[in-house]
Amino acid sequence: MIEPDAAPGALQRPRVRIWDWPTRAFHWLLVLLIPALWWTAENDQAEIHVLLGLGAFALILFRLLWGLMGSSTARFASFIRGPRAVMSYLNGHAAKVVGHNPLGGLSVAAMLALLTVQAGLGLFATDDDGEVFGPLSLWLDEDMVETITELHETLFNVLLVFIALHIAAILYYALVQRKNLVGPMLTGRGGAPEGVEEMRGAPAWRLAVAALVTLGATAWLWTQL
Numbered sequence: 245m246i247e248p249d250a251a252p253g254a255l256q257r258p259r260v261r262i263w264d265w266p267t268r269a270f271h272w273l274l275v276l277l278i279p280a281l282w283w284t285a286e287n288d289q290a291e292i293h294v295l296l297g298l299g300a301f302a303l304i305l306f307r308l309l310w311g312l313m314g315s316s317t318a319r320f321a322s323f324i325r326g327p328r329a330v331m332s333y334l335n336g337h338a339a340k341v342v343g344h345n346p347l348g349g350l351s352v353a354a355m356l357a358l359l360t361v362q363a364g365l366g367l368f369a370t371d372d373d374g375e376v377f378g379p380l381s382l383w384l385d386e387d388m389v390e391t392i393t394e395l396h397e398t399l400f401n402v403l404l405v406f407i408a409l410h411i412a413a414i415l416y417y418a419l420v421q422r423k424n425l426v427g428p429m430l431t432g433r434g435g436a437p438e439g440v441e442e443m444r445g446a447p448a449w450r451l452a453v454a455a456l457v458t459l460g461a462t463a464w465l466w467t468q469l
């Protein structure tokens with residue numbers, strides 16, 4: 245993460261591109277959906293939960309595809325780095341490209357993995373009365389579905405811990421390091437020191453492929469409800 249004050253004394257370029265709009269849309273839609281998913285599950289609105297759950301599944305599937313074919317800062321290969329890169333970052337060596345830093349990248353990878361498993365388990369879950377079914381729950385026997393539903397409930401608490409740490413990290417950067425990470429996640433742009441490579445966008449056809457695969461898979465799940 246490179247922000248205007250990332251390297252004291254470094255020359256600043258005005259507002260380079262950091263995040264593309266699909267990555268930002270993914271993030272903020274997810275931020276809206278998670279509380280809604282929690283609320284509907286806790287307040288006997290399982291039918292709405294399943295519909296919103298399919299929305300979350302679609303977002304996450306899209307993000308996974310975008311991590312393989314999206315713009316430079318959205319790609320897993322750009323932010324899931326080895327221990328050497330993490331150590332070098334911790335020893336104070338600034339990144340040469342914008343995007344998640346090697347440490348933040350690991351936590352993002354963990355959160356995306358958790359979200360994937362959470363949404364995946366939801367597809368096989370049912371409510372307590374056995375009246376509302378995840379679209380794939382009929383594939384498995386009752387005991388298995390019960391176990392998966394419990395896992396789906398438990399994993400949500402793990403997700404909450406990660407979300408709390410995530411927000412604490414953003415606050416730490418804002419208050420202690422005086423780096424505004426939220427601005428770039430909203431506008432797509434932010435400052436970067438001279439010599440740091442800005443985001444390279446992906447061609448529109450890749451967005452079309454990721455969107456079509458996501459829509460196809462989600463529409464098929466919808467037909468299984």
Ligand code: HEM
Binds near residue numbers: 282284293298365367
């Ligand atoms: C990241 C996405 C998701 C989150 C955060 C989430 C969260 C939750 C939570 C917290 C509960 C348990 C509530 C309790 O303690 O009883 C729950 C239950 C459930 N979820 Fe999800 N869920 C997600 C995705 C999905 C998906 C994709 C589906 C299916 C399409 C789904 C289907 C269900 C069902 C059927 C239940 C049981 C309903 C109930 O007990 O009210 N969920 N979910």
Ligand code: HEM
Binds near residue numbers: 275345407410411
């Ligand atoms: C439901 C709660 C949240 C979840 C599940 C979540 C999840 C994520 C994920 C998966 C990413 C990685 C983005 C990507 O590459 O796709 C991310 C990044 C980010 N999130 Fe959140 N987020 C949540 C809430 C928030 C909130 C409330 C804020 C700010 C007030 C926030 C600010 C940010 C920022 C600034 C980044 C970019 C970090 C960087 O510069 O490396 N998030 N978040």
